[in-house]
Amino acid sequence: MAMSGRELVVYRERLGRFEEVGFVGTSEVALTFSYSDSYRRNDSAQSISHALPLGAGELPPSAVKSFFDGLLPEGSMRRVLSASFHTSEDDLHELISRLNDESAGALVFKVAGEDPAWGRGYESMGDFDFERLAAFPREFAPHAAVRSRLSLAGAQMKVGLHFDAATGAWQYPKGAAPSSHIVKACDGGFPLQTINEAVCMATAVRLGFDAAECRLIPIDGSDPLLAVKRFDRIDAGSEFLHRLHQEDFFQALPKFGDKYEPTDGNYANNCAKLINEESANPFGDRAMLFSRLVFDWAVGNADNHLKNHSMLWSDDWSRKSLAPLYDVTSTTVYPEVDREMGVSFGGSRRVDQVTRSEVAATAKACGVGEKRGLMELDETIEEFPAALQASVEAICDQGFELAEEMGDRIKKDFLKRRELMA
Numbered sequence: 001m002a003m004s005g006r007e008l009v010v011y012r013e014r015l016g017r018f019e020e021v022g023f024v025g026t027s028e029v030a031l032t033f034s035y036s037d038s039y040r041r042n043d044s045a046q047s048i049s050h051a052l053p054l055g056a057g058e059l060p061p062s063a064v065k066s067f068f069d070g071l072l073p074e075g076s077m078r079r080v081l082s083a084s085f086h087t088s089e090d091d092l093h094e095l096i097s098r099l100n101d102e103s104a105g106a107l108v109f110k111v112a113g114e115d116p117a118w119g120r121g122y123e124s125m126g127d128f129d130f131e132r133l134a135a136f137p138r139e140f141a142p143h144a145a146v147r148s149r150l151s152l153a154g155a156q157m158k159v160g161l162h163f164d165a166a167t168g169a170w171q172y173p174k175g176a177a178p179s180s181h182i183v184k185a186c187d188g189g190f191p192l193q194t195i196n197e198a199v200c201m202a203t204a205v206r207l208g209f210d211a212a213e214c215r216l217i218p219i220d221g222s223d224p225l226l227a228v229k230r231f232d233r234i235d236a237g238s239e240f241l242h243r244l245h246q247e248d249f250f251q252a253l254p255k256f257g258d259k260y261e262p263t264d265g266n267y268a269n270n271c272a273k274l275i276n277e278e279s280a281n282p283f284g285d286r287a288m289l290f291s292r293l294v295f296d297w298a299v300g301n302a303d304n305h306l307k308n309h310s311m312l313w314s315d316d317w318s319r320k321s322l323a324p325l326y327d328v329t330s331t332t333v334y335p336e337v338d339r340e341m342g343v344s345f346g347g348s349r350r351v352d353q354v355t356r357s358e359v360a361a362t363a364k365a366c367g368v369g370e371k372r373g374l375m376e377l378d379e380t381i382e383e384f385p386a387a388l389q390a391s392v393e394a395i396c397d398q399g400f401e402l403a404e405e406m407g408d409r410i411k412k413d414f415l416k417r418r419e420l421m422a
Contacts (some may be wrong), residue, residue, distance in 0.1 A: 011116045013106040013243040014044065014317050016236060018116040018176075020387055021048060024068065024109065026093045030061040031068060046247065046317045048107065050252035050278055066254030068092055070307065072104040073145070077157060080142040101149040101176045102160060102251030105232060105406035106245035106313070107177045119175030120240060122162050128185075130170075132219070133159060134222035137185035148173050158184040163227075178241045179231050186223040190334050192225035195395070195406050200299050200328040207295065207383060210288075211325040217399055224400060231324045232312065245313035246323055249274060250306035258307040260342045267343040268293060270367040271309060278311050278320045283367065285322040290366040292325060293343065294377055298384045300413045302351045305342030333409040352374070352417055381418055385411060 007025040009034070011018040019042065022035040036056060039045050049053040051063035069092055073081060078089050087094040100109035108116045126132075133140045137157035144150075144159040150173065160179035162171045173179050186193045194216060204211045213229040233241040249271055250259045261267040272286045279285040287311070296304040310323035331337040332351060340349040345358040356374060363373020392407030 006093065006111045007112070008093075009112055009114075010048075011108045011110065012048065012245065012317070013108065015315055016238050016240070016242045018108065021107070024093065024096065031064050031092050032061070033064045033068070033120070044317060046313070048105075048193060049247050050274065050311070050359050051254050056413055060254075063254045065092065067251045068096060070248060070251040071105070071107070071232040072096070072099065076138060077142060077145075080138065081145060084142065084146060095133070098138065099145060100148055102173055103150070103181055104246055104248075106243035116176050120177040121174045122164070122171035122177055123174055124170060125161070125170045129221055130217060130225060131222070133157075133183070133185050134219040134225055137187045141185065144172070147212060148179075150179065157187045158185055161227075178230075178243055180233055180241060180389075182228045183217070183231060184226045184228065192223065192339075192402055192406050193329065194224055195224055195400060195403050196333065196410075197327075197329045198395055198400075199388070199391055199403055199406050199410065200301065200322060200330055201325070202395060203299065203384070203388045204295060204325055204328060206387035206391055207380070209292070209295065209325045211328075216395070216398065218399060225300075228326065231326070234315065236315065242315055244315060246310045247315065248307045248310045252278075252311065256306070259307050261305075261344050263349070264348070266365075267306065268345070268362050269365040271343065274311075275322060276367075280321055286366045287368050288322055290363055290368045290373060292378060293345065293362065295325075296328070296341065296343075297345070297351060297354050297359075297417065298380050299328065299388075299416055300330040300351060300417070301328050302331045302337065302339050302341045303329060308342070330406075330410045330413070332413045345398050352420060354417070354421060376387060384414060388414075 006312050007023045012021045012022045020036055021039050022033060025032045033308045040054065045054060049067045049418055052059050052067060072078065072095050082089045085094060085098050096109055110116050114364050141157040150160045150161065160173065161183055162173055162180045164171060184194055198214055198216050201211050201214045212231050215227050217225040217227055219225060232244045232246045234244060236242045252274055253270060271289055275285045275289060276282045308327045311320045312323035313320055332339060339351050345354050347353065347355060347358045359377050360370040360374055364370050388407055388411055392403045395403035
């Protein structure tokens with residue numbers, strides 16, 4: 001295929017090696033993507049998205065836009081980056097070309113003739129960079145993204161970094177070197193936001209969930225930062241971590257048009273259908289999806305939208321499974337946040353108005369079964385307070401005493417929901 005000046009070559013990382021997948025370009029009206037002929041002939045070729053099948057034919061522009069837009073930052077982070085690049089927030093091609101070395105999943109974007117493995121390495125952080133991130137997240141996070149040509153989806157202020165376990169040093173990725181962690185900062189909108197997420201994620205682990213590993217980083221005079229270990233990066237014993245491909249459910253289901261469930265959206269049902277079609281363990285992953293919805297209800301996470309659920313590819317791209325739990329925050333502790341769940345049990349969709357019958361219906365729709373679904377709800381109701389308390393105490397023991405205040409607020413809201421359901 002001939003390359004135009006506006007096209008980027010898309011590479012995937014597979015087993016630590018880069019392989020050409022296809023090309024991203026622009027037409028007069030939309031972003032375009034096509035798989036290369038050489039990739040189609042590759043025996044290990046797999047589609048990069050549920051919505052972008054490998055078979056021949058023109059790919060729907062809406063699906064192309066949804067997938068690649070889903071790799072880019074949102075909200076104020078995108079506004080700042082677009083301004084620094086002197087481009088529109090809607091110019092996906094330009095944003096991808098500037099933030100092309102590291103994003104969610106296993107894709108890297110390069111101009112024709114450029115070796116994706118060239119220039120990989122790491123650069124030490126400045127002595128006070130964490131302090132700057134904590135104090136000025138809206139200025140520092142976009143600067144770090146430009147510096148590392150790294151794109152992190154979502155609206156929260158965060159940076160992608162590499163942690164060198166041998167030296168204990170945090171580093172900026174250079175070239176297409178992979179990051180190992182995403183480090184998040186409170187940006188002033190929601191008090192104790194990082195402690196909130198740390199408490200929620202620790203509680204999930206105590207309840208038996210496979211969840212992204214998190215730890216708080218203390219900052220004098222500021223809220224702590226939260227370092228989240230990337231589940232789409234694995235140590236395979238080579239010089240660099242290996243990338244694992246992933247796709248969030250909003251990328252995979254572009255027909256919905258909104259990551260938050262509208263009235264009669266039936267997102268849980270459709271997520272379960274997606275798992276059925278994609279997962280190597282469909283029953284186990286459908287059951288896990290349902291369990292997560294129950295946990296979201298218990299912890300008060302109404303921001304559980306489609307981008308907070310993902311499928312994860314194996315290192316050789318041969319199998320897919322539901323990705324570990326991530327980005328869980330109790331939103332009900334903030335009165336100004338909408339209380340309608342991003343992926344709900346149906347009904348009114350308000351987290352405070354979930355009924356046992358709606359939980360049973362969702363369990364049935366997910367293929368879990370009504371009886372088993374209600375048993376799991378009851379077990380969560382019984383076990384959640386102790387798991388929350390133990391998590392709060394562990395985080396307080398690490399020196400973050402404000403976790404107790406956050407835990408009290410989460411528990412208070414949970415007890416109200418439990419009473420309303422009863």
